[in-house]
Amino acid sequence: MEITTQLLCTFVNTNNLNEIIQQIQNTYTLAFNKIYVLENINDETQLVLTYNVEKRDLLTAVPPLSTISVHRKKQTNTIYTINAINRLIEEKNNGILDKSFRIDWNDLKNMILVTAYGKLKIVNTKLSSIITI
Numbered sequence: 626m627e628i629t630t631q632l633l634c635t636f637v638n639t640n641n642l643n644e645i646i647q648q649i650q651n652t653y654t655l656a657f658n659k660i661y662v663l664e665n666i667n668d669e670t671q672l673v674l675t676y677n678v679e680k681r682d683l684l685t686a687v688p689p690l691s692t693i694s695v696h697r698k699k700q701t702n703t704i705y706t707i708n709a710i711n712r713l714i715e716e717k718n719n720g721i722l723d724k725s726f727r728i729d730w731n732d733l734k735n736m737i738l739v740t741a742y743g744k745l746k747i748v749n750t751k752l753s754s755i756i757t758i
Contacts, residue, residue, distance in 0.1 A: 630656040630677040634704060634737070636691040637672050645674065648689045650758060653678040658758045663737070663750040673737060673750060675704060693739065701734040709738035712745035 633653075637645045646660060656677035665671035675695070678686075683694075695704050714726045737748040 628656065629680045631680050631683060632675060632677050632695050632697055632704075633688070634693050634695045635674040635676075635689050637674060637689075639670050639672060642672060645689050646756060649674065649676060652686045652688065653682045655758055660756040660758065662753040662756060664753040666749040666751055671748075672753065673704075673748065695737075695739075698730050698733075701730040703730055703733040703736055703738065705733075705738040706740065708740045709745055712740055712743075713738060716745060 635645060635649065642662075649655075649660065653676075656679055660674050660676045663673040663675065665673065675697075693706060695706055697704050710728070711722055713728065714724075715722050717728075718726050733747075735750050737750055739746050739748070
């Protein structure tokens, strides 16, 4: 039986990093035994943890605060939500959501795209470390 996974993203600050990593380990079965720690280039106290979990854990787990389900474009290491991509398309396409609109992923390299209060939020990141569990 093939295990299906989901990429999760948890926003933390440097103060509670170890506590949140422990909470992630206690909550989920990590699919690849790795947690990627990304640093917000514009605010070094803000970190983003990304990790793959077994989807079956999502049915019962209580995720850490500030955790969302995301997707990733591997070629450019762009992490995004569907809502954020929709906002991006609208912004670049005169307010029109056109599913066939071509996104230049190279412009979004090493970025996280999410929405906050209905608006697109883009976070520039760099890889800080990879934690092997």
